[in-house]
Amino acid sequence: MKTPSFSLAVLSALVGFSAASLFAQPSFKGPVPSLKPVERADHRRTAYFDRIDEVLTWRAGPVKADAPLITDMAVIASKLARREDSELCSRSVIALMKEPGSGPFWMFPTTCIAYLGQGQLTPEAQVAIRKAWGSTLQLRGDTENHWAMYYSSLYLMAQLYPDEAPGTWYSGKSSTANLVEARDYLIHWMDLATTIGQGEFNPTHYIGEYAIPMLYLATWAKDPAMRVRSHMMLDWLLADHAANTLRGVLRGANARTDDSSLIERWNALASFFSWVMFGNTPTTAAYGGWGIYFAAVAKNYELPEVIYRIATDRDTDYIQRDLKRTRRRWRNSDVSMAPIYKTSYMRADYAVGSYQGGISDPIQAHVWDVTWAVADPRGVHNTMFSMHPISSGYDMQMYFTELPDQMIKGVAKEGKPSYDTPDKLLGSSRFEQVFQDLDTVIALYAIPPGTRFPHINGFISGDLVGLTQDASGWIFARGGDTFLAYRPLAPYTLEPLTKYKSMWTGERVASTDQRLVSPHLNNGTIVQAASVSEFKDYAAFQAAIRALPLTFKLEPTPTVTFKTLRGKTVTTTYGATPVVDGKKIDYAAWKLFQGPYLNAEKGSRKLTISHGALERVLDFNTLTITDRVK
Numbered sequence: 239m240k241t242p243s244f245s246l247a248v249l250s251a252l253v254g255f256s257a258a259s260l261f262a263q264p265s266f267k268g269p270v271p272s273l274k275p276v277e278r279a280d281h282r283r284t285a286y287f288d289r290i291d292e293v294l295t296w297r298a299g300p301v302k303a304d305a306p307l308i309t310d311m312a313v314i315a316s317k318l319a320r321r322e323d324s325e326l327c328s329r330s331v332i333a334l335m336k337e338p339g340s341g342p343f344w345m346f347p348t349t350c351i352a353y354l355g356q357g358q359l360t361p362e363a364q365v366a367i368r369k370a371w372g373s374t375l376q377l378r379g380d381t382e383n384h385w386a387m388y389y390s391s392l393y394l395m396a397q398l399y400p401d402e403a404p405g406t407w408y409s410g411k412s413s414t415a416n417l418v419e420a421r422d423y424l425i426h427w428m429d430l431a432t433t434i435g436q437g438e439f440n441p442t443h444y445i446g447e448y449a450i451p452m453l454y455l456a457t458w459a460k461d462p463a464m465r466v467r468s469h470m471m472l473d474w475l476l477a478d479h480a481a482n483t484l485r486g487v488l489r490g491a492n493a494r495t496d497d498s499s500l501i502e503r504w505n506a507l508a509s510f511f512s513w514v515m516f517g518n519t520p521t522t523a524a525y526g527g528w529g530i531y532f533a534a535v536a537k538n539y540e541l542p543e544v545i546y547r548i549a550t551d552r553d554t555d556y557i558q559r560d561l562k563r564t565r566r567r568w569r570n571s572d573v574s575m576a577p578i579y580k581t582s583y584m585r586a587d588y589a590v591g592s593y594q595g596g597i598s599d600p601i602q603a604h605v606w607d608v609t610w611a612v613a614d615p616r617g618v619h620n621t622m623f624s625m626h627p628i629s630s631g632y633d634m635q636m637y638f639t640e641l642p643d644q645m646i647k648g649v650a651k652e653g654k655p656s657y658d659t660p661d662k663l664l665g666s667s668r669f670e671q672v673f674q675d676l677d678t679v680i681a682l683y684a685i686p687p688g689t690r691f692p693h694i695n696g697f698i699s700g701d702l703v704g705l706t707q708d709a710s711g712w713i714f715a716r717g718g719d720t721f722l723a724y725r726p727l728a729p730y731t732l733e734p735l736t737k738y739k740s741m742w743t744g745e746r747v748a749s750t751d752q753r754l755v756s757p758h759l760n761n762g763t764i765v766q767a768a769s770v771s772e773f774k775d776y777a778a779f780q781a782a783i784r785a786l787p788l789t790f791k792l793e794p795t796p797t798v799t800f801k802t803l804r805g806k807t808v809t810t811t812y813g814a815t816p817v818v819d820g821k822k823i824d825y826a827a828w829k830l831f832q833g834p835y836l837n838a839e840k841g842s843r844k845l846t847i848s849h850g851a852l853e854r855v856l857d858f859n860t861l862t863i864t865d866r867v868k
Contacts, residue, residue: 265292265513265521270614273485273518275550279543282517286541289514293525293533294319301326307333311347312530318354319534327355328363335366338374342387345376346450349391350531352398353458371395372406380639382438382565383447383494386427390451393420394458421464424455428471432843432858435562435830437575438599440482441494442506446528448475449511457538463861470856470863473542476515477847479508480549481558481835482582484589486512486519489609490623491580491593493562494602497656497664497738501697501751504615515541516549520616542865547849548835557676558582558833561840564598570636579828581674587611587769588720592674594825595681596666600633601654603666606679608767610720612701619751620717622724624696624763626667626683629658633668655744660691661735661753673816673823677768678802682812683761684795693757696724698732700750704776710784713754719770721779727762727790727798730754760792760812766803 276282298316301308303323308314308330317323331351338344351359352367359367378388392409396416404412411419430437438444452475455468482488488508499506504519510526512519514536525533562578578598583590592606607623634645649657656662669685685692698705702715702722713724735753736746766783773779782803790798797811810816816823830838831845838845843858848868855864 266523268520270520271486271513271517273550275547276517282543282546283540285517286514287537289517290533290536293514293530296525297530298322309334311351312527315347315350315354315531315534318351318358321358324355324358325360327351327358328360331355331359331363332366335363335370338370340374341377342379342384342391342447345391345395346387346454347531349394349454350534352395353454354534368399368406372408375408382427382436383441383444385423386448386451389420389423389427390455392416393424393464394454396420397458397460421461424464425467428467428858429843430563431471432474432838432845433830433841434575435560435578436478437493437563437565439493439560439562439578439580440478440488440491442488442492442499442503442508443496443526444494444507445475445479445488445511446507446526446532450528450532453532453535453539457535466861466863467858469539470858470861472539473545473847473854473856473863474845476511476541477545477548477836477845478560478831479511480516480545481833482591483508483512483516483519483549484584484609485611485615486516486549487609487615488512489589489621490591490604490607492602492604493565493578493598495604495664496602496654496741497662498741500604500664501619501621501699501737502615502617503609503621504618509615512549516546518550520614542847542854544847544849544852544854544865547852548847551849552584552586554834555583555585556834558584558831558836559828560832560836561828561830562593562598564596565637567636568639570632577825577828579825582833583674583676585677585769587718587771588677588767590674590677590679590767592672592679595670595672597633597636597668598666600630600637601649601657601665604664605666605670606672606674606681608677608679608720608722608765610717610722610767612718619699619701619749621699622697622702622715622717622722622765623663624681624694624754624765625663625665626670626685627660627662627665627691627693627695628667628669629690650744653741655738655741660693661695661733663695663697663753671810671812673808673810675802675806675808675818676804677766678800678804678806678808679763679765680798680800680808680810680816681763682796682798682810683759684812685759685761687759689759692759693755694726694728694730694761694763696726696730696754696756696763697735698724698752698754700752706780708780708784712780712783714776714780714783716770716776721768721770721773721776723764723766723779723783724754725764725766725788726754726756727764727792727796728756728758728760730756758792760794760796762790762792762796762798764788764798764800768803 402413452472507526510529513521560580563575588610706714735751737749787801
């Protein structure tokens with residue numbers, strides 16, 4: 239049995255998507271979509287179908303029927319979705335299955351083709367797919383998104399070929415055993431997400447690795463219960479996405495993101511999902527790559543109007559508090575999955591998001607930011623935050639099971655080049671504590687001596703205007719229609735910051751952004767945002783910030799008392815529970831979702847999605863979807 243490298247399979251897929259970008263790009267450089275909601279359901283549905291057809295036409299169109307072979311499975315999936323060139327697709331599938339890949343990123347495209355190919359692919363092509371699932375060991379991967387893809391694919395393929403013997407499958411198990419294992423894991427994962435929260439919460443890219451498998455199961459699972467579960471889970475994911483977007487752009491905090499979309503918030507697969515579902519932001523280049531596989535089946539899903547309205551039709555500010563969890567811990571921890579208390583404050587001009595600090599993921603987490611709205615988000619670095627750029631084998635061993643001496647060296651070779659660099663902006667730290675009250679964020683740091691990279695990095699965007707280092711200690715700036723005040727609590731310098739041109743090679747290029755560097759172990763950051771419309775002018779905003787009562791000390795432990803622009807007195811001390819107006823924050827009472835749009839009790843397996851008079855209830859206890867008008 240062959241055992242190809244999981245990493246090589248992923249890299250091959252990414253190379254294919256890079257090649258895809260050579261084709262024409264219909265919407266990538268077009269006008270910014272309207273932010274006005276489409277009122278009629280039939281018009282929304284037509285526009286949704288048009289966007290799907292655009293994706294599939296763009297991907298399939300350049301490859302003609304007389305081509306020798308198709309070497310990219312995304313093209314095959316697009317052609318099969320369009321029901322064209324089945325003979326060419328069949329020959330291409332036979333050729334591709336001679337050297338099968340391994341792991342979830344090979345499994346789910348192959349599953350897509352196997353199902354779309356029913357009635358289109360030749361018997362020889364169908365046999366080639368089936369043999370590939372017996373000849374090559376499929377590696378499961380080690381993250382939540384890997385397992386969602388792996389088990390969804392295994393479930394559907396075992397269903398497609400029932401009652402087959404163990405020796406015909408790479409796993410050495412029968413079709414029935416494969417199906418049972420896959421079903422049990424998928425139900426377990428859904429139970430976790432609907433009781434204590436998702437681990438890879440609000441990911442900028444990995445949303446596709448959950449939405450695509452759920453769409454496939456909702457479309458093709460023969461078991462009515464699994465079909466309903468998966469439909470409900472897709473609704474759940476998209477409702478969570480809608481509530482955390484600003485004009486379609488997903489902003490922090492995120493369990494998983496990358497160096498590029500961290501600062502160019504729009505530039506992520508999440509924006510493709512906003513574009514195709516909500517139509518309120520431009521799509522990303524090559525439709526996000528993996529977006530092709532969603533589009534191939536997307537006409538089988540209809541976005542509930544209540545979720546569409548949450549994304550596109552807001553008339554008031556709102557705060558949303560959600561319960562999530564860390565990824566699974568294997569060592570160096572007393573708990574397997576620690577709770578994440580996530581806060582999001584959304585206004586028309588900007589959004590502020592955070593969780594309480596600590597490590598949710600050691601490599602790709604993003605703990606907090608302020609992101610302001612812009613007319614066109616493409617190429618704009620419309621965000622502000624600070625973080626501790628730790629590099630730690632101890633932290634890596636908490637979450638990964640590879641050989642310890644290879645962890646830090648290996649991670650940079652897997653498209654995560656910044657992990658062991660002092661100027662990185664991506665990641666979370668055990669030595670960061672964050673508290674947010676509406677549009678105020680206070681981040682405190684207590685870094686032990688000897689820690690690798692014992693300093694704080696702050697991101698200062700080159701797109702800010704009027705950047706002023708004030709004698710009061712505040713840094714003032716304007717982004718879009720948002721005024722920003724950034725208060726470092728220890729001395730700092732501003733240094734030039736390069737950005738990544740390629741996540742795989744680590745190549746960097748110059749940028750206009752700056753890195754605020756504060757080389758002090760006990761440290762802190764305060765950021766206060768406000769709308770430009772709230773003040774007579776920029777000077778009035780600065781005067782208002784200077785007038786806010788602020789006391790702090792860094793030794794022996796960082797502590798801050800600050801009266802926010804909204805009149806709240808916040809006291810936060812590193813290692814202690816934050817206090818607002820004399821009352822401690824009760825994290826134990828945190829609900830799974832709490833806000834005007836999404837509400838769920840911890841442990842309930844039941845989400846109520848609301849907008850105005852519209853309401854949809856997803857109840858995993860009874861496997862029911864209830865729509866009502868209040």
